[in-house]
Amino acid sequence: xxxxxxxxxVNGDTVEFLADPRASLLDCLRDNLGLTGxxxxxxxxxxxxxxxxxxxxxxxSCLVLGVEAEGREIGTIEGMAEDxxxxxxxxxxxxxxxxxxxxxxxxxxxxxxxxxxxxxxxTEEEVRYWLAGNLCRCTGYDKIIRAVMDAAAExxxxxx
Amino acid sequence: xxxxxxxxxxxxGTRPDRPDGLDKVTGRARYGADISAPGMLWAAVVRSxxxxxxxxxxxxxxxxxxxxxxxxITRADFPEGLTGxxxxxxxxxxxxxxxxxxxxxxxxxxxxxxFVAQDAARLIEVEYEVLPHVIDVDDAIKPDAPVIREGAADxxxxxxxxxxVVRYMEFGHGDVEAGFGAADLVMEKTYKTxxxxxxxxxxxxxxxQMGEDGRGEMWVCTQGHWFIRKMCTDVLGLDxxxxxxxxxxxxxxxxxxxxxxxxxxxxxLSKKAGGRPVKVVMTRSEVLRATGPTASASMDVxxxxxxDGQITAGRAEFRMQGGAFPGAPVDFALMCGFAAYKxxxxxxxxxxxxxxxxxxxxxxxxxxxxxxxxxxxxxDEMCRELGLDPLEVRLKNAVHEGDKASYGPKFGSIGLxxxxxxxxxxxxxxxxxxxxxxxxxxxGYWFNHSGDTSVSLAISEDGTAxxxxxxxxxxxxxxxxxxxxxxxxxxxYEDVRVNVVETGALGVNEPTHGSRATFASGKAAVMxxxxxxxEMCRRAAAKWGIDPEAVxxxxxxxxxxxxxxxxxxxxxxxxxxxxMSSTGGPxxxxxxxxxxxxxxxxxxxxxDVEVDPETGRTTILRYLVVQDAGRAIHPAYxxxxxxxxxxxxxGWALNEAYIYGxxxxxxxxxxxxxRIPVASDLPMIDTVIVEVPNPGHPYGVRGVGETxxxxxxxxxxxxxxxxxxxxxxSLPMSPPAVLAALKAKE
Numbered sequence: 061x062x063x064x065x066x067x068x069x070v071n072g073d074t075v076e077f078l079a080d081p082r083a084s085l086l087d088c089l090r091d092n093l094g095l096t097g098x099x100x101x102x103x104x105x106x107x108x109x110x111x112x113x114x115x116x117x118x119x120x121s122c123l124v125l126g127v128e129a130e131g132r133e134i135g136t137i138e139g140m141a142e143d144x145x146x147x148x149x150x151x152x153x154x155x156x157x158x159x160x161x162x163x164x165x166x167x168x169x170x171x172x173x174x175x176x177x178x179x180x181x182x183t184e185e186e187v188r189y190w191l192a193g194n195l196c197r198c199t200g201y202d203k204i205i206r207a208v209m210d211a212a213a214e215x216x217x218x219x220x
Numbered sequence: 221x222x223x224x225x226x227x228x229x230x231x232x233g234t235r236p237d238r239p240d241g242l243d244k245v246t247g248r249a250r251y252g253a254d255i256s257a258p259g260m261l262w263a264a265v266v267r268s269x270x271x272x273x274x275x276x277x278x279x280x281x282x283x284x285x286x287x288x289x290x291x292x293i294t295r296a297d298f299p300e301g302l303t304g305x306x307x308x309x310x311x312x313x314x315x316x317x318x319x320x321x322x323x324x325x326x327x328x329x330x331x332x333x334x335f336v337a338q339d340a341a342r343l344i345e346v347e348y349e350v351l352p353h354v355i356d357v358d359d360a361i362k363p364d365a366p367v368i369r370e371g372a373a374d375x376x377x378x379x380x381x382x383x384x385v386v387r388y389m390e391f392g393h394g395d396v397e398a399g400f401g402a403a404d405l406v407m408e409k410t411y412k413t414x415x416x417x418x419x420x421x422x423x424x425x426x427x428x429q430m431g432e433d434g435r436g437e438m439w440v441c442t443q444g445h446w447f448i449r450k451m452c453t454d455v456l457g458l459d460x461x462x463x464x465x466x467x468x469x470x471x472x473x474x475x476x477x478x479x480x481x482x483x484x485x486x487x488x489l490s491k492k493a494g495g496r497p498v499k500v501v502m503t504r505s506e507v508l509r510a511t512g513p514t515a516s517a518s519m520d521v522x523x524x525x526x527x528d529g530q531i532t533a534g535r536a537e538f539r540m541q542g543g544a545f546p547g548a549p550v551d552f553a554l555m556c557g558f559a560a561y562k563x564x565x566x567x568x569x570x571x572x573x574x575x576x577x578x579x580x581x582x583x584x585x586x587x588x589x590x591x592x593x594x595x596x597x598x599x600d601e602m603c604r605e606l607g608l609d610p611l612e613v614r615l616k617n618a619v620h621e622g623d624k625a626s627y628g629p630k631f632g633s634i635g636l637x638x639x640x641x642x643x644x645x646x647x648x649x650x651x652x653x654x655x656x657x658x659x660x661x662x663x664g665y666w667f668n669h670s671g672d673t674s675v676s677l678a679i680s681e682d683g684t685a686x687x688x689x690x691x692x693x694x695x696x697x698x699x700x701x702x703x704x705x706x707x708x709x710x711x712x713y714e715d716v717r718v719n720v721v722e723t724g725a726l727g728v729n730e731p732t733h734g735s736r737a738t739f740a741s742g743k744a745a746v747m748x749x750x751x752x753x754x755e756m757c758r759r760a761a762a763k764w765g766i767d768p769e770a771v772x773x774x775x776x777x778x779x780x781x782x783x784x785x786x787x788x789x790x791x792x793x794x795x796x797x798x799x800m801s802s803t804g805g806p807x808x809x810x811x812x813x814x815x816x817x818x819x820x821x822x823x824x825x826x827x828d829v830e831v832d833p834e835t836g837r838t839t840i841l842r843y844l845v846v847q848d849a850g851r852a853i854h855p856a857y858x859x860x861x862x863x864x865x866x867x868x869x870x871g872w873a874l875n876e877a878y879i880y881g882x883x884x885x886x887x888x889x890x891x892x893x894x895r896i897p898v899a900s901d902l903p904m905i906d907t908v909i910v911e912v913p914n915p916g917h918p919y920g921v922r923g924v925g926e927t928x929x930x931x932x933x934x935x936x937x938x939x940x941x942x943x944x945x946x947x948x949x950s951l952p953m954s955p956p957a958v959l960a961a962l963k964a965k966e
């Protein structure tokens with residue numbers, strides 16, 4: 061099957077690749093661009109491990125075709141830290157031991173950042189429902205929720 | 221209780237950032253599917269759509285003719301004549317003359333892209349003759365059930381047993397009938413648990429490379445790369461030393477990544493494709509259909525109790541299917557079932573039964589959750605019947621150090637009493653309950669495990685240390701091993717780097733399983749550090765011209781052991797390391813053994829639920845985990861094990877199950893249908909770390925990974941009964957099941 065040339069922006073950088081029309085955005089990020097921080101846990105949009113932003117909207121990259129990325133702006137885990145500075149969510153995940161195996165972590169971080177970008181003062185319930193599309197099998201979610209709440213507090217300028 | 225640094229230790233018991241944290245929050249950490257190599261091919265696997273079928277013919281010609289296809293394999297490409305477990309592994313890797321379950325691999329292909337490989341797999345034509353199948357354990361044990369495999373029974377199975385019984389066991393002690401005779405209440409009930417999957421978020425993935433000469437390499441997500449090496453080479457008839465296996469970071473395992481599934485396919489395909497590396501990545505459906513879920517169980521339990529709550533006798537007869545191969549953990553289920561109770565008389569009978577399902581793998585405390593569901597549910601039923609407090613009854617019958625365990629041996633140091641007392645003192649037990657709300661409790665047990673362990677440690681030129689371990693870090697073990705090593709050497713936590721190394725770098729290591737990584741690799745790292753300390757003391761002694769015995773190691777430095785040893789200023793590890801080239805060369809330590817002194821871990825959970833009488837849905841309101849850690853090296857990751865184990869147990873109790881159609885096909889093969897708990901299902905999970913130090917470990921570690929999945933199954937059943945008065949003796953206790961029970965009660 062002939063491939064389609066795609067030009068898109070990933071984490072602010074313009075990139076090009078040749079996409080098989082059947083390939084998901086997740087496949088293209090991982091296999092064409094070498095951005096393996098975004099993970100595949102299910103391929104059916106149920107686990108959230110492949111969470112990225114597409115023009116600022118949180119999506120499962122396994123449910124987007126690679127060719128749909130043409131002319132769009134994509135944000136992945138690799139672009140979350142600004143220069144050398146970790147995002148508060150990244151620091152808080154480490155600090156709160158909010159990861160065990162770490163495989164779901166990139167998806168959780170991208171999804172949680174999308175929440176905090178629009179609501180810096182979420183309740184615990186709001187965090188739990190926002191992250192209900194991200195599966196974690198190791199932690200029981202407790203420490204993840206605490207890390208997100210703590211990062212939100214820091215972003216609001218409140219001491220932990 | 222965990223003292224969080226308020227111990228006699230400088231580092232053990234504190235909560236520093238994990239050393240691999242930065243890689244894991246930035247996407248840099250490399251997992252199984254994250255690697256590629258020049259010339260790499262992609263694989264796809266053809267799987268049986270039938271639960272049980274004879275493979276009449278496989279035609280691979282169309283696939284082979286497709287542009288980009290480099291190799292196609294079937295069972296004909298594997299060596300013949302294997303026996304025992306090697307044959308089981310080979311048969312499960314690739315079906316022989318029969319497909320034994322829906323999802324059983326029958327052929328595989330390697331091609332220049334994943335899409336070409338998938339296209340080629342669809343071109344492979346397999347002709348099946350469908351055979352009668354059996355799924356449920358109570359059907360599979362019937363004398364006239366479809367026979368999965370003739371001659372699979374081992375020597376434990378007496379003459380005349382049904383054909384699918386492949387292992388049989390009976391053990392116990394005391395006069396059970398006399399015990400029941402002395403009881404005021406004897407109850408006997410039957411309980412069932414359904415198969416569940418570990419549900420790790422990372423699907424199995426590997427990249428294998430194998431030349432015609434039988435030398436190869438593999439990159440793989442696994443809990444234990446020496447197991448992978450041995451199993452792959454057994455299945456392919458190769459020499460283990462010629463296969464070098466490097467573990468990737470691992471995206472969860474819970475026991476399910478201690479064995480092989482598709483890993484040998486990458487090597488066999490690579491060999492056939494002229495030695496090009498081959499990547500195999502499972503889809504989620506393949507993970508659910510064709511890796512190792514846990515066994516399902518059908519269990520009869522009988523208990524005798526006096527009216528003041530003394531247990532007089534117990535009897536358990538468990539039937540478990542673990543798929544189309546022997547190995548359902550019926551033995552462990554029986555051994556753990558009554559472990560929390562002092563049993564004057566007890567009888568255990570177990571049947572390991574074959575069925576047309578994927579081969580069960582280990583899942584967190586294999587067998588223990590099923591045994592606990594049966595025994596802890598019945599204990600609760602009896603407490604209610606007799607009007608007794610279930611916590612007091614557990615205290616009254618609790619085992620202590622020196623007691624004979626229900627399964628035979630004498631307990632060493634254990635902390636069940638301390639766990640139960642800490643539970644009793646917890647404020648959650650005072651929370652008021654409203655209508656349709658209820659509280660349940662249960663205890664759980666896991667033996668914990670040691671196993672082959674090999675660790676090496678090297679002092680760097682600046683006095684920092686690197687530790688090489690063979691147990692993949694699945695939940696923070698690099699941090700706990702670095703803490704113990706730094707504590708022992710007397711240096712900073714940040715000055716120790718712990719590396720998980722490949723099979724060529726150490727002696728054989730068992731996987732990260734049996735809650736053993738922090739116990740066994742940790743103990744070996746401490747012993748390796750002590751060996752290096754001995755050498756550093758010798759270097760200092762030589763410099764000072766005194767007897768090495770007269771040197772001691774304090775706070776990261778050698779110093780004379782007393783006024784008689786001589787008067788020299790302490791020589792720090794950095795000073796000794798800086799001069800190592802001129803004082804005898806590299807300074808290192810290593811330790812290889814099966815570390816002795818494993819400490820068992822008991823835990824007790826208390827859950828508050830609310831049951832919606834209109835829908836049957838159960839909501840977890842409050843959840844408490846109390847468990848004996850021995851000592852928590854890094855308390856945050858101990859809490860994480862407690863919380864994660866509890867939530868897996870909650871999923872098993874309320875929702876998760878393998879659902880089969882009449883055709884024997886698995887019906888819920890994606891996460892949408894095999895629904896594991898999500899964040900909005902749960903409250904915070906409260907934890908209490910009880911610390912009754914294990915005398916068999918230098919810092920008191922017991923191992924904490926597994927016990928936590930055990931109590932939720934019965935605790936939630938007990939809470940549902942407390943809430944709405946119905947007793948669920950079958951899992952999952954899903955809304956339709958609870959609703960049906962409520963309707964039946966009316």
